[in-house]
Amino acid sequence: MNKQPKQLLLTKSQIKELKKRIARKSLEDNDWDILNGMAETIEALSLALQEKNISLGRLLKYMLGAPTETCKKVLKDTDKSEEPPASDTPPAPDKPKPKGHGRNGAGVYNNADRVVIEHPTLKSGDPCPECGKGKVYETTLPSVVVRVVADAPLKATVYELLRLRCNLCGEIFTPELPPGTSDTKYDDSVAAMVAFLRYGCGMPLHRLGKIQHNLGVPLAPSTQWDIIDAAAQVLAPVHDEMTSQAAQGDILHNDDTSMKILSFLNANDPETTRKGIYTSGILSITNKNEQNNGQQDQHIAIFVTGHHHAGENLNDILSRRNSQIVAPIQMCDALSRNTPKDFQTILSNCLTHARRNFVDVVESFPEECRFVIELLAKVYSQEKIVKELNLNPSERLIHHQRESAPVMQELKNWCDDQISNKKVEPNSSLGKAIKYMLKRWDKLTRFLTVEGAPLDNNLCEQILKQAIIHRKNSLFYKTENGAHVGDLFMSLIHTCQMAGENPFDYLTQLLKHGEQIKKAPENWMPWNYRKMLSSA
Numbered sequence: 001m002n003k004q005p006k007q008l009l010l011t012k013s014q015i016k017e018l019k020k021r022i023a024r025k026s027l028e029d030n031d032w033d034i035l036n037g038m039a040e041t042i043e044a045l046s047l048a049l050q051e052k053n054i055s056l057g058r059l060l061k062y063m064l065g066a067p068t069e070t071c072k073k074v075l076k077d078t079d080k081s082e083e084p085p086a087s088d089t090p091p092a093p094d095k096p097k098p099k100g101h102g103r104n105g106a107g108v109y110n111n112a113d114r115v116v117i118e119h120p121t122l123k124s125g126d127p128c129p130e131c132g133k134g135k136v137y138e139t140t141l142p143s144v145v146v147r148v149v150a151d152a153p154l155k156a157t158v159y160e161l162l163r164l165r166c167n168l169c170g171e172i173f174t175p176e177l178p179p180g181t182s183d184t185k186y187d188d189s190v191a192a193m194v195a196f197l198r199y200g201c202g203m204p205l206h207r208l209g210k211i212q213h214n215l216g217v218p219l220a221p222s223t224q225w226d227i228i229d230a231a232a233q234v235l236a237p238v239h240d241e242m243t244s245q246a247a248q249g250d251i252l253h254n255d256d257t258s259m260k261i262l263s264f265l266n267a268n269d270p271e272t273t274r275k276g277i278y279t280s281g282i283l284s285i286t287n288k289n290e291q292n293n294g295q296q297d298q299h300i301a302i303f304v305t306g307h308h309h310a311g312e313n314l315n316d317i318l319s320r321r322n323s324q325i326v327a328p329i330q331m332c333d334a335l336s337r338n339t340p341k342d343f344q345t346i347l348s349n350c351l352t353h354a355r356r357n358f359v360d361v362v363e364s365f366p367e368e369c370r371f372v373i374e375l376l377a378k379v380y381s382q383e384k385i386v387k388e389l390n391l392n393p394s395e396r397l398i399h400h401q402r403e404s405a406p407v408m409q410e411l412k413n414w415c416d417d418q419i420s421n422k423k424v425e426p427n428s429s430l431g432k433a434i435k436y437m438l439k440r441w442d443k444l445t446r447f448l449t450v451e452g453a454p455l456d457n458n459l460c461e462q463i464l465k466q467a468i469i470h471r472k473n474s475l476f477y478k479t480e481n482g483a484h485v486g487d488l489f490m491s492l493i494h495t496c497q498m499a500g501e502n503p504f505d506y507l508t509q510l511l512k513h514g515e516q517i518k519k520a521p522e523n524w525m526p527w528n529y530r531k532m533l534s535s536a
Contacts, residue, residue: 008037071377075362075370106144111502152215153193153208191231192507194224199489200503202469232485234514235507239488241521242495246300247320249284251329251452252345253460254338256280256310257468260476261483264307279303279471279487280310281464282317287393287452298527299498301463303490305483315340331454334440348446351376352456357433365430368418375411379404383455393451405448412441466490492526499526509533 010018018034021027027035128134159181164173177183197203205221212219246252256278264277286298304313310332318340321328330345332338333353339345355376362369382403386396415434418424424431437444446453470486477483492510496503506526510517516532517524523532 106146152217156217188511189508191227192504195228195489196504200493202473204474232488237517237521244320246284246302247317250287251285253283253331254310254314255460257464259305263479274307279305279467280313281460283460301494303487309337311338311340318343329453331457348453349440349443350457351444354437361429378407397451466494496526501526
């Protein structure tokens with residue numbers, strides 16, 4: 001409400017007399033002012049309660065995780081339409097459920113050992129033992145049996161080298177290790193597996209140490225840390241090169257999430273004015289499909305943990321950008337701390353964040369929110385068509401200008417009408433959601449004016465889940481160096497996953513070729529390292 005309700009100062013006896021007059025239906029002239037003040041008070045309390053419920057809902061989403069926000073899920077409980085009258089026509093049968101038995105075929109076991117078993121008594125061309133007239137030949141599709149066995153994440157082999165000693169001269173003869181066996185205790189694959197479990201799957205080191213101890217191959221958490229800390233120094237050139245290549249991207253998504261570093265929390269440095277600690281996720285996309293040549297876009301994920309916000313970390317990355325190329329498209333939410341201070345970007349704001357403001361108040365304003373959410377659903381359906389047709393950026397822009405621009409204009413006209421004609425209280429939750437959208441309209445609709453501009457920041461929120469999984473399982477980093485090691489491995493692992501490669505194999509190969517990495521780290525990115533292995 002724009003004005004505070006009229007304050008009423010009534011004694012118990014006055015309220016009692018008023019109730020009697022209401023019961024007799026004989027109100028006095030001054031009673032109408034009292035009833036009007038009561039109505040204003042009830043309206044103000046209802047609005048305050050509504051705002052409180054919305055805030056509590058947002059808090060629960062933050063603490064417990066937000067459920068799905070699909071149009072069907074959000075609007076399911078707000079449909080107030082009456083049920084159709086009963087008829088003799090039987091209802092239409094439900095659509096059959098998609099096939100999904102939960103079993104994996106043999107083709108998905110890419111890293112499994114393959115054993116070919118021939119028939120023990122027959123070979124191709126032999127007479128048929130059944131009919132005796134025909135001949136047997138090998139079929140095109142063999143019978144396949146998949147056998148899965150369990151083992152410890154880290155296995156160990158104990159080599160007992162039987163020594164021989166001369167009884168005369170005392171010389172001792174020790175056999176050599178089998179060919180290809182190193183005398184170092186921990187293979188490069190150990191560091192790769194520990195790092196992948198720790199920073200790719202969120203398994204704390206003490207938990208992995210307990211598993212290994214129970215399975216008879218002990219590996220203390222402190223030893224695990226020493227192994228991955230040493231591995232991070234080997235992989236540092238690749239991470240540095242990956243960061244430089246990320247700075248050259250066409251589209252840069254960025255956002256951050258809260259994190260803890262114990263050494264920062266326990267420090268009592270009076271010169272440190274900042275207390276907040278964040279993990280920033282920066283997703284760089286280089287468009288490889290400009291000519292619709294079918295190449296996959298190059299995605300690079302960079303994680304940075306510390307006192308700096310996402311915009312400041314993006315600013316540091318953009319300092320590596322070639323000044324000769326055009327300014328990149330930046331996608332983020334509307335917080336000012338997400339924008340870099342020293343470098344120009346084509347700023348786009350997340351349409352999902354604007355939509356979420358209406359999702360939060362859909363129970364209080366069902367009709368208005370349904371209108372907005374259904375309009376935005378039409379825009380996202382057009383984006384789905386764009387992806388299915390694999391359109392290049394210029395074709396995508398033309399498609400959205402033809403199909404999505406009228407929908408967005410209808411939405412803007414509706415928002416302007418709600419505010420200008422005072423159909424909604426500006427300070428209500430719905431009014432704030434509308435004003436949020438109108439204030440940032442140009443940035444929210446950048447996909448209608450700039451080639452390649454995304455609709456939302458969902459991709460960045462997805463990569464930040466990597467850091468959130470770590471936070472949920474391990475709670476914190478112990479030191480600043482520990483946070484740096486975590487950022488390095490999460491950047492390599494997640495970038496590798498987006499390139500469709502095996503993170504464990506990738507990290508193992510990098511560690512095995514540490515000397516070559518120092519000379520040319522640009523040749524050991526997830527999308528080209530296999531070429532280096534084949535050429536070697």
